[in-house]
Amino acid sequence: MSKMIYLPNVATLQLSRETCIGCGTCLTVCPHGVLELADKKARIAVLDACMECGACATNCPVAAITVASGVGCAQAVINTLLRGRPPADSCC
Amino acid sequence: MSFTVEPGLYGVSQPDAEAPVLVTANYKLSFDHLRRHLHTTAAWIVVLETHGINVWCAAGKGTFGTSELCRQLATAGLDKLVRHRQIIVPQLGAPGVAAHEVRRCSGFRVVYGPVLAKDLPAFLAAGQQATPAMRTKTFPLAERAILIPVELLIAMKWGLLLSVVLFLLGGLARPLSAFWTNAVSRGSWWVLALWSGIVGGAVLTPLLLPVLPGRAFSVKGLAAGAVMALVFAGAQAGLATIPFSWAESAGMLLLIAAIASFLGLEFTGASTYTSLSGVKKEMRLALPAQIGGGLIAVVLLAIGGILR
Numbered sequence: 001m002s003k004m005i006y007l008p009n010v011a012t013l014q015l016s017r018e019t020c021i022g023c024g025t026c027l028t029v030c031p032h033g034v035l036e037l038a039d040k041k042a043r044i045a046v047l048d049a050c051m052e053c054g055a056c057a058t059n060c061p062v063a064a065i066t067v068a069s070g071v072g073c074a075q076a077v078i079n080t081l082l083r084g085r086p087p088a089d090s091c092c
Numbered sequence: 093m094s095f096t097v098e099p100g101l102y103g104v105s106q107p108d109a110e111a112p113v114l115v116t117a118n119y120k121l122s123f124d125h126l127r128r129h130l131h132t133t134a135a136w137i138v139v140l141e142t143h144g145i146n147v148w149c150a151a152g153k154g155t156f157g158t159s160e161l162c163r164q165l166a167t168a169g170l171d172k173l174v175r176h177r178q179i180i181v182p183q184l185g186a187p188g189v190a191a192h193e194v195r196r197c198s199g200f201r202v203v204y205g206p207v208l209a210k211d212l213p214a215f216l217a218a219g220q221q222a223t224p225a226m227r228t229k230t231f232p233l234a235e236r237a238i239l240i241p242v243e244l245l246i247a248m249k250w251g252l253l254l255s256v257v258l259f260l261l262g263g264l265a266r267p268l269s270a271f272w273t274n275a276v277s278r279g280s281w282w283v284l285a286l287w288s289g290i291v292g293g294a295v296l297t298p299l300l301l302p303v304l305p306g307r308a309f310s311v312k313g314l315a316a317g318a319v320m321a322l323v324f325a326g327a328q329a330g331l332a333t334i335p336f337s338w339a340e341s342a343g344m345l346l347l348i349a350a351i352a353s354f355l356g357l358e359f360t361g362a363s364t365y366t367s368l369s370g371v372k373k374e375m376r377l378a379l380p381a382q383i384g385g386g387l388i389a390v391v392l393l394a395i396g397g398i399l400r
Binding site: 004005006007008010011012025028029030031032033049050051052053054055058059061068069070071072073074075076077078 | 151152153183184186187188189190191192204207222224227228229231301302307308309357358360361362364365366367368369370371372373374375379
């Protein structure tokens, strides 16, 4: 099974190496191996593998990571376009 | 039939003060799945109120989250039940759970467990250590295939309505006195084209996802639609009882392509690796093309089939 990867260069993931304390929690929680440790600090290894789930940003104790996470599905975006806001239960 | 379990504290296989504490959502499938994969391991299970939604979806929404976890830990009085101070949260709960904040509110340290419950026994046996494979969310064939029924159900909601509309529209070809004959000999092929598109987008796309061309799901859906279009054209050439004009044939193939591409795009919602930013970018181009393609297809069907 080939590695499944989505569109190139769209993920909004950003990491500040100055703020990073190298705790490694972001690496632990990422389900797609987007981040890696280098010189005792985290950095983005494979940006295109990022699905913007927000696990890393939520768990960074020093808020070194930002990402625009949201309901990542076409139907939810369509619902928002049609109704002006995501419905209470945006699951289809 | 209810698919939720009551939130709160549970124990499996008679846990004692040293047993691990696991956390899950109050979706029945999540709860039963966790219990099954624990086999005979004794454990405490804290069930969060996620309104019947599974861990990963609920984490994305925030209901499987820090405040709910803090609340349930306080209610359960875990500090009086276990000697250790660790709770194991499934890794896919991480989008909603801030481990450092849970430490502050409860005194318990969050250890992230493996992605899959089936890896829990090995994880626990290794002293709560996960391998890189345990920390990776894959999307293998079995997991893609199991989504097909729900994708078909979603497509069927408007698919059945459109089928009736297309069938009746086919009857409008001249002479109108032969309405029902035309509906069967012409309209049924239009309906078959519709369903070829649905099969392309809702069945082939999930099954063949990694081998379909392109990274965008609308492109993969389009490719699957092209396969179905070939099959359809072949069937039509062999089995049609009436001749179809070029416009009509083009309309049917375009319909297959547009629908398969749209349903391929819809599959992003069920996938495990698409980003919201990517989906938005894809939609900006794909949605107008799919809607436009569908409309042109209907116009071609009308020109070729009805207005001749």
